[in-house]
Amino acid sequence: MIDLDQCEIEVSCPTCGFYEPVTLKQIRLGDVVVCRGCKSNMRLIDHMHEVAKARKAIRRQLDALAEYAQKTITLRF
């Protein structure tokens, strides 16, 4: 099963605009990352729990894909 916590997205530093890769886990936990451009601290905030909502939506789609595959894949020997 895919570990969605390890999925990376890029966020833009509000100070210098440098793009920083962060994981969904870091966002979910509200981590602080140091910008590689200007060295300022960026606190990751999951406003309105959008990461949790996206994770649930992705999980539902993966479950639907697995269910579809189980119904349609035929093994022949």
Ligand SMILES: [Zn+2]
């Ligand atoms: Zn920066």
